[in-house]
Amino acid sequence: MQIKALRYFLMVATTGSFLATARHFEVPASSVSRFIAALEEELGRQLFYRSTRAVKLTEDGERFYLQVKEAVGLLDAAAEDLAQADVGLKGLIRINAPVALGRRHVAPLIVCLQKEYPELEVELTLTDALIDPVQEGADITIRVGHVIDSGLIGRTVSGQRYVLAASPAYLETHGKPLSPGDLSDHACLLYKGDQGAQRWYCKRPPEETFKMLEVSGPLRSNNAEVLVAAAMAGQGLVLFPSWLFDPLSFREGRLLKLLTDWDVSASAEQMQVQILSPENRLRSRKVREVSNFLIEKIGSPPYWESL
Template structure:
């Protein structure tokens, strides 16, 4: 059984494509097919269902995938920790992040990371769907939400701050809300995701429970940046995490933070930005050092919160 065949197998299992796997490894698609066929012959089991429209794991392939992933992770961690590899990082690293946060804050750090470690290949997956990092073979997952005991090991980047904001033009035309209840008389721009239209929650005391209000307005969207643009155009009030506001939005007075004595939230629970990894991934020096690199790049306090406070 060849190591190359195992790596091809894991990549096909991840991206569901022989062609994409061939492109990643810069080999002909026929080579990937030949190695996978050889692996199936060695194991005595079919690992993939193949059709013109899709590639998916068989039941035997699912079982083998988990064990093969753990074996390759252990091997890669051993290579990472070899004395001759104490300098620049190399090899492949998979990072998963929410779409907007990854685009605005993770992607910009990848360039600096690879400038420092040019032999490091990074696969950055951006999706708002929570994945299973163990099943997907992801090294570092950026997760935004309530802190839960997920079996993953993580570092907290920051608590997620939600800020109510509107443009000076909107406030001049409609007045400045002084309390959350005042927002009921304002044009609120609402995010609508997979769980329905966002509800807004507020509290003044950190020890108190959040209380929801049913705001409404002329525009809702499943794209937060559409709503942010509308707010800067003077079309309404938004409630978004501080990391989503573009750097300079407040400094250039495009938007004015509101309800400063109130803590806002898009859920009844406090939310946090975390970097999570399966325990076995943390054996890898590469994962540990990239996690530290990202934490340092985000800063403490996070640079987006400092921008919102200026």
């Protein structure tokens, strides 16, 4: 049984396409088809349903896929660890992160990472969509959200603290909210993503349960940084994670923090920043060390809380 045939099988199963697999490995599509056919003949089982519209795994193919993915992952991790036992990290690592967090924090950390490991190649993908790391081939996924049982393994880097802010010019004109109830009388600039318009919640420590607030305003956007810029221009209030703001905007007085005695949040549940990987990728020394590098550089509490 050829390892090349198994790699072709895994890629066809992942992409659902012989052509995409051929492009990935830079071989003719006929070569991929021939290897898969030989593998099916050797096993005495049909692994794929083929049609003009799609290529899908059979029931036997599903079972075989899970075992082959594990076996090839182990082989790759063993070969990688052996090759890099006495050298620094090198080769390609794929990292996925949310857009704003990735631009503001992950990208600068990758600059530091590659200065320390100049032979390391990084493919950084920024998207706010919740991807399947196995399907997309991501070695490390940085997620912001609720802790869920996703089948991924990793670490919670930190909880997420929200900051409510407005410009001095806005507050001079409209007054400063003294309690969460006052927010209904203010222009609240709301993020609107795939889940709809942002909702705001509040509680006074040490209360455990958040209460939803009635808020509205003149501007909504699917880009948080647009809304922060609008707040600095005096258009209203914004509520975002602490890591999203430029610390200079507070130091220089362009934004002021509001209701600091309250917990104001865009979620009724605790949100976390996590660094995660599929279990088979964590067998790779490269993935483990890059994950540890990011966790160490972010720190606990995260460095952005002290900026």
